[in-house]
Each structure stands twice: as C-alpha cells, then as structure tokens.
Amino acid sequence: MPQVLGLTGDEAVAYAAKQSDVDVVAAYPITPQTIMVELFSEYVANGEVHAEFVCVESEHSAMSACVGASLTGARVFTATSSQGLALMHEMLYIASGLRCPIVMGVANRALSAPINIHGDHSDMMGSRDCGWIQIYAENAQEAYDWVIQAFRIAEDPEVRLPVAVNLDGFILSHCMEGATVLDDEAVKRFLPHRKAKYPLDPEKPLTIGALALPDYYYEFKLQQEDAIRKAPEKIRETNREYEEISGRRYGILDLYGMEDAEAAVVCLGSTGGTARAVARALRKEGRKVGIIKPWVYRPFPAREIVKATGNLKALAVMDRACSFGAPYGALCSDVVSILKQQRRDLPVLNYVYGLGGRDTRPSEIRAVFDETLKAADTGIVEEPLRFLEVRE
C-alpha cells in the first residue's frame, strides 16, 4: 500500500534510491555532501539494502568510482551539491561519454566565492553541457518520483546515459513535507535488475575508455547526441508506466493555465510552486497567465516549449543562475533561441533571481507577471535582462 511519509527532499531521494535496489553508492561524505547519502549509508549500516557504500576522498573520486561500478553492470547512485558537483565536472563527461546509466541527486546550491551554501542553480548550470539528462523537481514528492523513473530512463538500452535529479538546495533538500511513497514490491516490479550490454567481466575482457583521435572521436560524440535526443520518447514511456503504478502524471513539461494564457513564466524547480500559487490568484482576478515548468531541462524540450507558447503574447523566463557576460541566463538563452528557430516572434523578459538562496516571494513573482502582461499589451521589452530582488 502506498503510504504518506514526512520527508525532506534529501530523505525522499534516499528513500527512492533504497527502493530502487541500488548496488553501489560512491560518495564523498563531507560538506558539501547532502543527507541523501548520509541517510543511504544508514540503510547500508542497518542492513536494509544490499548495496556497497564506497566512501571516497573527493567528489572527483566519487564519480570515478561510480563510473567503474556502473561499467561492471551495477545499478549506481550518488549525490552531491555545489562545489562537489564542480569538482566532479571532469568525471561527469566521462560518465556520459562511457554511457554509464548513473543516477545522481543534486541539491542545487550556489558556487563560491563568496562562500554561500544556499540554494541556486549555478552548480548544475555550470555543468549543463556535460551530456547528462537533467531533471528538476519542484518538491519532495517529485524528487522521489523522478529518482525511481530516472533509473528506468538511464538504463534503457537506447538511452544509456546518466541522469541528474535536481532539487533546490535547502528549499527542498532540507524542508520536510508529505510525500506518498510506493511499496517496495511495486518499485521492484517497475525496476527490474539492470542488464548491461557490455559489462566489465574478467571472463570476457574488453577495452573501455580507449583513445579516439580525430578519426573517430567525433562519431562517438554524435552517438551520444543521438542517444540524448532519443531520451524524451523513453521519458514519456516511463512516465506513462509510472502513472499506472503511482497515479501521478509526469511529462517533459509541467504546464499550468497554458491553454489560454497570454503571459507566462518559464522556471525550474521549487519556484514553479510559488509561481503557480501566484498565477492561480491572478487568474481569479481574470488575468490570463500560465506557467511552463520544464521537468526535463536536458535534452532541452524545444518542441514542447514552442507548442506550449501557442496563445502567448509575452513570456518571462526566470533563471536562478547568472551566466556572466551572456545576453541572457542559460534557460532564457535556450528559450529565446528555440523561439527564434521556430519563427515565433514573442517579447521575452529574462529575470535572474534568488542567487545564493535569496528568497523569492510571491510579491516578486507577481511583479514579473505584471511586467509580462504589460509587455503582452505593448509588445515592448524595455530591459531584456533584469536582476530581481537585488540591491543595486
């Protein structure tokens, strides 16, 4: 029977990893590590899981160990945050390049300097081109649900790519809320034992990680690109099957009010919840607003976003990370380029917000909607890139 548990985002992720019958977890146990692996190590110590927990000396080693374990055909999980993800950067590319279906929980937090520790998306946005499938959860429930689905997506023979499940640092990682969990058997049926096509096996030796020079490297990268482009189809398939066992419907985008919205906000993660509450209030006042919240950020949901903007007259994109010196934040750059590519001429306002865990209140999102509605009326964008709630 499904039951409702009081879980923080970290705990929800750890619980999902436990139910997913993970074989190996390799993680660096000290700051900026999260409770995700701390709790998982307790499961191991208590004999609640049959997993090998490898305590390594850095995140670079953590991801290296995960890659090695994954290549043997094991189901592998790890977690990190902030500077830890940055230190892993090199190995992230190796995990995706060697097609290792690792699942990683990332509590999104700011990067130094100055030292901060609080929530924003600078860490994952800094590694957004690493070839991983990137999911953003809005709450503990979504984090739990996506981790279980992530294993299925990652291990699909046509995908075979690592998946990062992102949850906002502190706002989700450390806040407790009710989450409905499936029973162990249901998850077990949903996630059969992983079957690797070419596992490391002393009986059948093979070479992994060999040199590929200008004559072949490019082709391997194209295979990777093909695989990540195939992922949305597999993600949808996984979502459908997961809905059957959980009753919860996921997809590539989480949309609210988009059937008739004239102004909308695109945002990732927990901000989607605040924005939805604001949009609901505005709709009661008769203003046609909506939310586009990508669950899947990589591969970028280009077709889905263009389709969702059908009736829009203006769009705001909220970036919780700063791309220093760039025309827009990372999310907005993607949105603008795809609108341009599809000849969708729409005023777009970009807001960088919430850096270093600065709170984003409903009043601020309301102001974003007000300005977007104004742009919808006038068609004019005075300042394309603005910085919300900051002292100037």
Place this chain on the structure above:
Amino acid sequence: MAGIILEPGSSVKYKTGDWRTFRPVVDPEKCTHCLLCWIFCPDIAIRRGEKVAEIDYNFCKGCGICASECPVKAITMEEE
C-alpha cells in the same frame, strides 16, 4: 558505442614507435645485462634478450629513461 573495443589486447596493433625523435641504442660491449632498463621502461618496449637488453622499436617512444638509468652508460640516444 562509447568507444568500447570488444577485442581484448588490441593495443599491440597500435605501433607507437613512430612517435620517437631519439632512438636508444644498446652497446653490447658495455651492457652487463643488469636489466634495470627493462624494469624502468614505462612502455614495456625492452626485451630481456639472451645476453644484452633488446629494444622493441615498434613501441619504444624514445623517452630516454633507459639511457638515463643505465648504470654503465651502455645506452645512447641517437637522433632518428
């Protein structure tokens, strides 16, 4: 996929000897067959031989470690 090579040990087919700028040459008169060069060679490009160390020029990259380690200066590096 992912550059996996299903045939094990295939690197023997990849001759790296043409990377070399200087070639190590063993003087059989001086060589005492102590095999320090054989131990130090990072590319396993030295064979023990019957009486003197033998260089495998298919794989020797010419790093010169053998010449540097040889206690009797029996190996000299000559430009290719």
